[in-house]
Every structure is written in structure tokens, then in C-alpha cells.
Amino acid sequence: MTIDRITLFLVNMRLTAPFETSFGVEQDRQCVIVRVDADGLTGWGECPASHSFGYSYETTTTVWHALKDFLIPHALGKPVDIAATFELGEHLRGHNMARHGLESALWDIVAQQQGISLSKALGGTRDRVAVGVSIGIQSSAEALIAKIESYLSQGYGRIKIKIKPGYDLDIVKRVRARFPRILLQVDANSAYHLPDAPLFEAMDEVKLLLIEQPFGWDDIYEHSKLQPLLDTPVCLDESIHSLGHAVTAIDLGACQIINIKPARVSGFTESRRIHDLCQARGLPVWCGGMLETGIGRAGNVALASLPNFTLPGDISASNRYYAEDIAEPLFALNPDSTLTVPTTPGLGVTVNETALNKFTEHQEVLDTDTHG
């Protein structure tokens, strides 16, 4: 394809409630939306970085820089495909969320050109994907239990709770005592270190589905020392940025499950490679979330339709995040705790440009005139 024009949107959308993790609290969610116009078609992607550091070193500012000053000038006005864009992105040595935003928009266009859904284009095999809900840190155990009750009554069949030092074993035990049979998992977002291993050994009795990213955001070694001490599977999120990291983690026995977020690993191309590796090595994967708008959510749903995504994803219904979204139709929870995979060509959602403009703080058009 030949890209004529790329438009970047700095978007700010208010979450229906603040979302607190071990690295901070967020209510006004910034992201960068990428619109690509090529061969008479329009594709969309989302870079779910935040206004500030926390989950990773990427922010909306670094994403903008990587896209505007490097990726986009090299992509405009000459024939490009997804493989070439992936190779180009490798030169960045990181900035995976920026890469993902552009790559997603290209996948959207390629699937439209083939007249198939993104799910089909990626090799998806399911028409519905199992999902759960990720619940931020609450003010008390009672407040957390009330939230869980509310999400269970909405039909969510898997609950993930965020933990941090001082809000961990005791809270998790109280939740388990109140809900003895639910599918329950925890996410520490890198808040602990190896000397905290006894805390996680004590969690074995709580019968969690998995413990997500207990140790450093870039650590694999300490996790490899923890996993053998536990019956509960360790799941890596922050530490896995590439296929190479996944190979290292599996070879070292650092985890038994991997959370794949396309934005964290540079896009759908690398996501699929990690998916295939895990399938061959016997590890289940699931699709994580980054509080995406309907654009990023559609991509996550498509990815989660691949066969080895056998655990419920952090891809909740649109109304769990935003009162008003920028893409339609909204994703709604089915009674069996699934979301339906779109079947129309491409991402399968339509961007509501009125809503997009309303939430856009800044926008910039880059085209072959500016980057001839």
C-alpha cells in the first residue's frame, strides 16, 4: 500500500471511575490515536500510553515523537507493507506502543483490502472471546468486595484484583473467603522483589488462577527464582516486550503463563509470534488491556480470538471504562462472560468522528507534502 496521509490525535477521555494500581492512579486517560489513509481506505490504531510514566517509559509525548519524527516520515509516500513497517520499527529499540498504533492501522487497512475481519486476517478461530474484569485498588476490603459483587452480577466470570505492599495477602484472603469459587487472579504491577517470595508462597492456599508480574518491570531472573517455589502460575506482563523475552522467560522457567498486550510488544505481528511460541511450548496466553478506547479494544478482541488465548482477557465491556466512546458499536458483555468478535472487514468498528473531535486535545496531519 502507499500511505498518503497520517493523522495523529492526542485524546483525553475520563474513565467512569479512577483506576489505581501499585504505580499510581489515573482517571483522565490520555492516548494517541493514529489514522492512516492509504489506497482509498482508512485504518485506525491506538497507542495506549498515558500522560505520565508508570506502567512503562512510554508516554503520549514519547509516542508522538517516535511516530512523527521517525516512523511516519519513513512510511509516507512509498510502497509499504506490515513486514516492512515491523522492520523499520525494530530500529527504535523500544517504543512499542508507538509502533503498535501505526501497525494496527495498517492491519486494519490490509484486512479491509482482503474483505475480511482483523480476527480472520490474524488467524483467529473464535467468534466470542472469554473476558474478565481488572479491578483497581480500593479504599478498603469492604469496598473491594462490593465492587466484585457488582461485576459478578453484571456477568463477569473472572476477577483480577490489583495488589501492592500493604494491600495484598490479607485482602486476597478476605476476597477468597467471601467468594470461594470464583476465578480469581492478582496483578502486582512490579511492586515486589525476590525477598517477598514468602508472601507469594502464602498465596498458594488462596487458589489463584495466576499471579501477574510480582517483580521488576524488566526482570525475568527473579521471577525464575519465584516460580519453582509456587504451585500458582506466575504470569508475566511488563517484562515481556518481544519474542526474545518470551523465549528467555520460558527457558528460565520464570512463568507458566504470558499476558500478551499488542501495544506492549510492538503490535499484532510480534503478538502472534509470542502466541505461537507459547502454543508450541505448552503455555496458555491471555490478552491484557490498557484501558483502551473502542479502537484498541477492537484490536485486542480480534487478537484474543486466536486459538491459544485460552484464559479470559482483560477486555471488559466498553461501559466498564467510558461513559462515551469514540468507536461504534460498543462492546457489550454476553451472559457467558464473553465479548463477540466483530466480523465486518478490518477492525470491525466505526470511529465516531464527532466524539473523537470532542476528546481530541491536539491533532496533526502528516502527509507527502510535509514529508515528500
Ligand code: OSB
Ligand atoms: O497491568 O494489566 C495491567 C491497566 C493499565 C495499565 C496496566 C494494566 C492495566 C489493567 C487494566 O490491569 C486492564 C483493562 O481492563 O484494560
Ligand code: MG
Ligand atoms: Mg498487568
